[in-house]
Amino acid sequence: MATAPTTLAFEAVMRRGPSALAWEVLRRDPGYIAEYRQLAPTAEPGVAADQVFAARWGVHFR
Numbered sequence: 001m002a003t004a005p006t007t008l009a010f011e012a013v014m015r016r017g018p019s020a021l022a023w024e025v026l027r028r029d030p031g032y033i034a035e036y037r038q039l040a041p042t043a044e045p046g047v048a049a050d051q052v053f054a055a056r057w058g059v060h061f062r
Helices: 007-016 018-026 030-042 051-057
Strands: none
Touching (some): 007 018
């Protein structure tokens, strides 16, 4: 069973909004991590993400 979040963690998410929570969940997803590692060596910061990657994960820039 999952442990309830601490008050500080909950407050941090509330301050940053839903997109921050979504990013925290996404960046821990093993599938996302694996696919990102395959893209990372070939992409430059600030360049649009691969269209298939963006559609699958809902991210549009790096």
